[in-house]
Amino acid sequence: MSSSDLTWEPSPREQERRAVRRALRRRRGLLAAVVTVTVFVALGLVVTSSEGWDQFKALFLSWHHAKEAFPAIAKGFWINIKMFVVGEILILVVGVLVAVTRNTVTPWLTPLRIVAVIYTDVFRGLPTLLVVFVICIGVPALRIEGIPTNVTVLGTFALVLCYGAYVAEVIRAGIDSIHPSQIASAEALGLGRAQTTRYVVLPQAIRRVMPPLLNDFVSLQKDTSLVASVGVFESLFAAQDYGNYNFNYTPLLVSGLFFLALTIPLARLTDWLGRRALIRERGR
Amino acid sequence: MTEVLLQVENLRKSYGDNVVLDDIDLTVAKHDVICLIGSSGSGKSTLLRCLNLLEQVDDGVISFGGREITDPRIDPRAVRREIGMVFQAYNLFPHLSVLANCTLAPVRAGGVGRRDAEDRARTLLARFGLADKASVHPDQLSGGQQQRVALVRALCTEPKLLLLDEITAALDPELVGEVLEIVRAEAEAGMTMILATHEMAFARDVATSVCFLHQGRILEQGPPAQIFTAPREERTRAFLQRVL
Numbered sequence: 001m002s003s004s005d006l007t008w009e010p011s012p013r014e015q016e017r018r019a020v021r022r023a024l025r026r027r028r029g030l031l032a033a034v035v036t037v038t039v040f041v042a043l044g045l046v047v048t049s050s051e052g053w054d055q056f057k058a059l060f061l062s063w064h065h066a067k068e069a070f071p072a073i074a075k076g077f078w079i080n081i082k083m084f085v086v087g088e089i090l091i092l093v094v095g096v097l098v099a100v101t102r103n104t105v106t107p108w109l110t111p112l113r114i115v116a117v118i119y120t121d122v123f124r125g126l127p128t129l130l131v132v133f134v135i136c137i138g139v140p141a142l143r144i145e146g147i148p149t150n151v152t153v154l155g156t157f158a159l160v161l162c163y164g165a166y167v168a169e170v171i172r173a174g175i176d177s178i179h180p181s182q183i184a185s186a187e188a189l190g191l192g193r194a195q196t197t198r199y200v201v202l203p204q205a206i207r208r209v210m211p212p213l214l215n216d217f218v219s220l221q222k223d224t225s226l227v228a229s230v231g232v233f234e235s236l237f238a239a240q241d242y243g244n245y246n247f248n249y250t251p252l253l254v255s256g257l258f259f260l261a262l263t264i265p266l267a268r269l270t271d272w273l274g275r276r277a278l279i280r281e282r283g284r
Numbered sequence: 285m286t287e288v289l290l291q292v293e294n295l296r297k298s299y300g301d302n303v304v305l306d307d308i309d310l311t312v313a314k315h316d317v318i319c320l321i322g323s324s325g326s327g328k329s330t331l332l333r334c335l336n337l338l339e340q341v342d343d344g345v346i347s348f349g350g351r352e353i354t355d356p357r358i359d360p361r362a363v364r365r366e367i368g369m370v371f372q373a374y375n376l377f378p379h380l381s382v383l384a385n386c387t388l389a390p391v392r393a394g395g396v397g398r399r400d401a402e403d404r405a406r407t408l409l410a411r412f413g414l415a416d417k418a419s420v421h422p423d424q425l426s427g428g429q430q431q432r433v434a435l436v437r438a439l440c441t442e443p444k445l446l447l448l449d450e451i452t453a454a455l456d457p458e459l460v461g462e463v464l465e466i467v468r469a470e471a472e473a474g475m476t477m478i479l480a481t482h483e484m485a486f487a488r489d490v491a492t493s494v495c496f497l498h499q500g501r502i503l504e505q506g507p508p509a510q511i512f513t514a515p516r517e518e519r520t521r522a523f524l525q526r527v528l
């Protein structure tokens with residue numbers, strides 16, 4: 001309001017309060033640090049003092065084998081990346097379409113609504129591995145002209161089918177959580193049902209379900225390894241292959257690190273995006 | 285003879301560079317009904333939110349019942365248990381029935397037995413004409429009914445001080461009366477209240493004291509008879525001319 005008091009100086013009482021707040025914050029920080037360090041040190045001691053620790057180290061933590069297997073795993077991981085980048089985009093499209101379809105009311109779309117319900121029920125219920133097998137082996141067996149036979153492509157398609165069903169339900173839950181007054185005020189402004197969904201409901205819904213959506217996407221990243229079972233040489237397959245020849249399992253952990261290196265930044269990024277949106281809306 | 289319940293000294297609150305409240309002094313005695321008036325954006329809601337510790341003040345001291353509540357070591361929940369607040373937008377919990385809305389805080393935070401809390405809630409609901417709505421969910425009520433439930437919910441915690449933020453602003457004129465009736469009844473029963481309002485007639489009627497806020501300052505304070513008929517400040521007069 002007034003800009004007259006740029007000269008404002010905190011009163012002694014306020015300065016005292018700030019000091020107390022700082023002290024409280026410091027005390028909380030210290031407590032958190034002590035608790036954290038104690039817990040992790042204790043855990044580390046339990047593991048490293050166990051009887052089989054040396055054996056475990058030789059089998060899972062060999063620097064030599066990590067280096068040897070690295071190129072093959074990295075090459076395989078490139079396949080994982082391609083699969084889930086393409087997959088995530090398609091899944092989001094499928095998920096939104098199915099969720100929105102299920103929430104429509106026009107009688108014209110009744111058959112589509114039924115298809116959407118059956119789709120989610122079936123593909124959520126089937127084990128992902130089964131769908132991968134059926135699509136990657138069954139579809140080429142049909143020998144239909146023009147349908148791709150590349151297993152990586154088919155495997156991605158299978159994953160999209162399964163995860164699309166999960167994501168559709170997550171998004172539908174988000175849509176249902178938006179208060180009816182939002183829809184009422186959008187329609188009162190003259191927006192149509194589709195516009196209301198597109199510009200008012202979906203943006204709020206997607207933001208609200210960001211954490212569970214991320215869950216599904218991280219889960220998808222890991223499940224790209226399922227295509228190993230139909231012979232795609234992705235990173236986990238490469239690691240396993242190396243391990244079986246050399247009797248060492250370090251490559252499995254290396255492959256695991258690749259997955260983590262992708263998942264953790266993604267989680268931090270979505271957290272940051274969510275917080276930024278909140279700050280913009282609530283002004284603090 | 286009057287016992288001071290709430291004392292505000294030199295309160296200051298800003299959002300970034302925007303100084304929203306500046307140098308606010310206010311003394312509230314038991315059984316006082318203080319009306320905050322002033323144009324939109326003058327800081328009425330912010331002041332009420334500061335009193336309830338929903339906002340951290342930048343400077344100044346708020347004492348409640350003789351204790352400084354702006355002290356960082358104080359547990360804000362303990363303070364809020366003694367101060368009831370009702371918002372303009374009702375803010376009822378849509379997933380709970382009217383009765384459950386009213387008993388949630390007394391049972392979970394106030395340590396009152398469920399039976400006692402429900403009895404008290406039903407008594408209050410009945411007193412304000414909502415006896416048959418106890419088991420209904422809030423979204424099925426009219427605006428006036430929702431706001432009355434919000435008032436009952438605040439009263440159920442037996443607060444020592446009630447903060448009301450433009451509780452009739454979202455209601456059509458017909459419903460304003462039924463909500464204000466509750467406020468009047470509580471005022472007559474001796475409840476201490478601070479309310480932000482645009483209902484000048486009501487303020488004149490129930491207030492023991494009226495504060496005119498202008499650009500984050502209390503420009504003028506006095507009994508309604510004086511403020512509404514013979515304001516000292518030119519800006520108060522201008523504001524009243526616009527709204528009366």
Ligand SMILES: Nc1ncnc2c1ncn2[C@@H]1O[C@H](COP(=O)(O)OP(=O)(O)OP(=O)(O)O)[C@@H](O)[C@H]1O
Pocket residue numbers: 282283284299302304322323324325326327328329330331450
């Ligand atoms: N969270 C916030 N972040 C930044 N500025 C805010 C915030 N809340 C309020 N303000 C600013 O504080 C000022 C006072 O707002 P406040 O809501 O207290 O006004 P008011 O007197 O209650 O107005 P009204 O009669 O319209 O309810 C306004 O200028 C507003 O822009």
Ligand SMILES: [Mg+2]
Pocket residue numbers: 328329330449450480
């Ligand atoms: Mg306000």
